[in-house]
Amino acid sequence: MQEKLHDLMSAYITGNLTESEQHELTDYLELNPSDHKILEDYRLLWEESDLKIDIKSIDVEKALRQTKLRLSFNKSNILLLLQKAAAIFILAGFLSMTYLYFHKSASITNLNQDQVITQEISTIFGNRSKFQLPDGTTVCLNSGSKLIFPSEFKGKTRKVELIGEAFFEVTPNTAKPFIVKTADIDIKVLGTAFNIQAYPKAKEISTTLVHGKVVLERGFKGVMNQIADLKPSDRAVFKLNDKVITISKEEDLDKFIAWKDGKLVFFNDPIEEVANKLGNWYNVIVTINNLSIKRYRFTATFTDEPIEKVLELLSKSSPIKYQSKKEIRLSDNSYSKREIILN
Numbered sequence: 166m167q168e169k170l171h172d173l174m175s176a177y178i179t180g181n182l183t184e185s186e187q188h189e190l191t192d193y194l195e196l197n198p199s200d201h202k203i204l205e206d207y208r209l210l211w212e213e214s215d216l217k218i219d220i221k222s223i224d225v226e227k228a229l230r231q232t233k234l235r236l237s238f239n240k241s242n243i244l245l246l247l248q249k250a251a252a253i254f255i256l257a258g259f260l261s262m263t264y265l266y267f268h269k270s271a272s273i274t275n276l277n278q279d280q281v282i283t284q285e286i287s288t289i290f291g292n293r294s295k296f297q298l299p300d301g302t303t304v305c306l307n308s309g310s311k312l313i314f315p316s317e318f319k320g321k322t323r324k325v326e327l328i329g330e331a332f333f334e335v336t337p338n339t340a341k342p343f344i345v346k347t348a349d350i351d352i353k354v355l356g357t358a359f360n361i362q363a364y365p366k367a368k369e370i371s372t373t374l375v376h377g378k379v380v381l382e383r384g385f386k387g388v389m390n391q392i393a394d395l396k397p398s399d400r401a402v403f404k405l406n407d408k409v410i411t412i413s414k415e416e417d418l419d420k421f422i423a424w425k426d427g428k429l430v431f432f433n434d435p436i437e438e439v440a441n442k443l444g445n446w447y448n449v450i451v452t453i454n455n456l457s458i459k460r461y462r463f464t465a466t467f468t469d470e471p472i473e474k475v476l477e478l479l480s481k482s483s484p485i486k487y488q489s490k491k492e493i494r495l496s497d498n499s500y501s502k503r504e505i506i507l508n
Contacts, residue, residue, distance in 0.1 A: 174204060282316040288329075291448030293424070298325070301336040302343065305425035308445045309364070330362040332425045335377070350403055351382045351389065359395075360422045373400045373421040381410070419466075429467040429475070439463050439479070440507065447472040450504045458485050458507065476505065 173190045176182040182190065194200060288294045290309040297303055299317050306312055310329025318324075323343045335343045337356025345352040347363035347370050357377020363370045372379060374395045381393040381401055393401050393410055398418065403410045415421070420432040429446050431439055436458050440451035449472065453459070461483045467475050476487045490504040 177204070283313055284316055285311060285313045287311040289448070290445060293427075295425075298323075300338065300343075303334040305332040307331060307362075307424055308448070327361055327363055329364050330360070330424075332358070332360045332422055334358045349383065349405055349408075350392070351384075353380045353382055354378065360425075362421075368405055370403045370405065371400060371421075372403075373415065373418060374398065375418060375422065383408075423466070427468060429470070431463045431465045433462045433464055435459065435462055436485075436507070443472065443475065443505065448502060450502045452504060452506045454506055455485075455508045458483065461485075472505070 170193065173182070173186055173193070176186055177190060194204070286294065286296060286306060288306050288308060288310055293308055294306045295304070296306075298314055300323055302323075304312060307330035310327070310331060312325055312327055312331060314325040318341065321341060323338070323341055324346060325344070326346045328348075331345075333343075333345065333354075335354050335356050335358070339355050343354050343356075345361055347361065348365070350370055352359070352361060352372055354377060357379060358375040359377070359379055360373040360375070361371070372381065372395065374397055376397050379395040379399075380391055381395070381403070382389040383392050384390070392403075393412060395401055395412065398415050399412055400415050400421065401410055401412045417432065419428070420430050423430045424446075429442065431442070434442070436453060440453055443449065444451045463479060463482070465475075465478065465482075473489075479485055480487060486508040488506040488508065490506065492500040492503050494500055
């Protein structure tokens with residue numbers, strides 16, 4: 166269905182939609198009104214852009230590597246003219262449904278070594294993406310997350326910036342450490358596999374190590390200081406309010422990393438955590454109205470299940486009742502998120 170929807174959207178944007186395809190797309194949007202705003206945003210960006218390319222012919226892997234190019238340079242050497250940006254909405258890949266942004270430059274001359282090209286890949290809530298960095302490191306980017314990285318790792322380190330959650334399978338390079346910068350701490354490795362959760366509104370930053378070695382650092386007066394040294398199966402949680410870090414040994418890591426394989430996992434989770442995961446996973450708002458259900462904990466694994474199925478099973482295993490409110494069209498023609506109320 167995603168591939169078919171991609172074709173319909175492509176034909177709509179480029180003005181090649183047949184009458185029967187128009188009816189098919191209209192029927193789909195009536196059932197999924199929140200996607201109408203996405204399609205309209207895509208169309209407007211397309212019309213405002215100078216990039217008139219064939220969407221169907223896009224090399225997704227190449228596109229991901231070239232996503233959202235931004236040039237940072239010394240003001241004394243401004244010799245760059247940027248043209249308009251085009252946004253390409255691609256429904257493809259085994260994890261991906263993501264916005265890819267491109268910048269097209271008219272001419273670039275006299276670039277020096279101080280000029281750094283950075284790229285940015287973002288995933289909207291309810292979707293995930295998988296791609297490779299310039300050094301071969303594999304990244305799985307979770308729902309509502311963003312990764313900023315250079316087009317080429319120069320210097321003595323490989324530094325990226327994460328907002329949200331990602332799983333990294335880092336290409337080993339003992340001479341050039343890999344550093345993930347979050348809002349409050351840095352995670353430094355040489356070659357390893359680990360998960361980081363650092364959403365903007367969260368009260369903590371967590372790091373879960375699958376294999377290899379990870380060092381957590383925090384800056385103070387311009388100097389980075391080591392605050393933790395993790396071993397395989399360790400999970401570190403850094404509390405943002407009191408700056409305290411705790412480390413635990415986890416027997417089952419699936420709870421923290423199975424999302425990258427398309428699995429939604431609850432493992433003895435309180436209802437607040439269940440609500441948070443459901444909200445991110447399905448791009449909905451989950452409201453808890455019944456305080457008495459906060460004493461229940463839930464353990465379950467779901468793979469590619471619709472949210473109705475998840476809610477049905479949760480209600481069978483506990484006295485939870487749920488109510489679903491459809492999206493509401495707002496004054497700016499966008500749609501509110503669907504709301505799930507737990508009673």
